[in-house]
Amino acid sequence: MTQPTLSAGVKQLEDALGVRLVERGARFHGFTPEGMRALEWARRIVGDARAMRQDIDALKRGVVGHLRIAVIPTALPMVSQLTTPFRAQHPDVRFTILSSTSLEIGSALDNLEVDAGVTYLDNEPLGRVSVVPIWREGYRLVTSADDTFGDRDKVTWREVSRLPLCLLTPNMQNRRIVETLLREAGGAPSPTLESNSTEVLLSHVRTGAWSSVLPQSFGDSVSLPPRIRSIPIVDPEVVHTVGLVVPHRDPTTPATTALVAVAKALAVKLSGGVEA
Structure with missing residues (x-):
């Protein structure tokens, strides 16, 4: 749909409803309160129409x-x-x-x-x-068996906070959870590497030169080299x-x-x- 066609359609809808739906200027500035309400209804209508088509298809196929x-x-x-x-x-x-x-x-x-x-x-x-x-989901320190805590059966969040970690970027909820736990344990987390990809974190951990904090379920689902350990983090032992x-x-x-x-x-x- 072209921009003029879209604008004309919005204007027709405004005329039909008798209200202004968008804040106009040289550029689009956003929806009015009435526009936001109309958007909610439009999403509902589209979702219901999609559900109806799938429901009818399911009866046939x-x-x-x-x-x-x-x-x-x-x-x-x-x-x-x-x-x-x-x-x-x-x-x-x-x-x-x-x-x-x-x-x-x-x-x-x-x-x-x-x-x-x-x-x-x-x-x-x-x-x-x-x-x-x-x-x-519990949390694990994924680290080399030869690293600082590599021979431990468990490790505390305070101890983890002292390690050079590679973590997910701050826009990830996992990172926000981990950072909160590290700070509450008295640490000041300062990761040496950040990425929005868990594959990037794993590739660095597999070298044996980096450590990370990852969910237990994640560590259980991927293969780790023999010298890389997944160690429970306690004090507190947190699950989500x-x-x-x-x-x-x-x-x-x-x-x-x-x-x-x-x-x-x-x-x-x-x-x-x-x-x-």
Whole structure:
């Protein structure tokens, strides 16, 4: 759609509603309060129309379509435990998996850019979503067996704060969690390397010259060299819940409903329970 066509469409909608929807000037300055309300309704209408089409398709062909899932970087190695059993049940659904910050996930869900997210559930506000807790995430010092604390069975946050760490960038919720814990333990974290990619952190840790703080689930899901250890961090021993978030909508799309069911089954499996 061209800019003139979009502008004309907005003007027609304003005339029909009898209110101004956008703040105009030489450039777009934002929405008026009425415009924000209209945007909320537009998103709802688009989401409902998409859900209706998928629901009708499901009656004819079963669960089909395209699932877009945004995932915090530290949870990426776990996503295959969602997508693989889902695809076994619904082979006609294709996936797009995106690495995103927790804030980006919330925004993408609001803007209908993704269908679901995998993120922290109990640390920062989530917005208007439905949640499925899947696993509890503890934290580990990933370091060389030859490094300062490499021979330890556990290490404290205060001790970790004295190490030259490579960490995720500050826009990542994992980094904010880790930094808060290090500061509360009396440390002054000053990472020697930052990246928004967990692969970059791992590549440096694997050299044996760097240490990092990563979730236990992440360390359990990737292969580490024999001389690289994953050591529990205590004092305090902190855990956070990670899970699936989907738009709070009724009815949901068939694909989203199926994804929620798979997430609940995975939660039972990871907790060591038996699915009812």
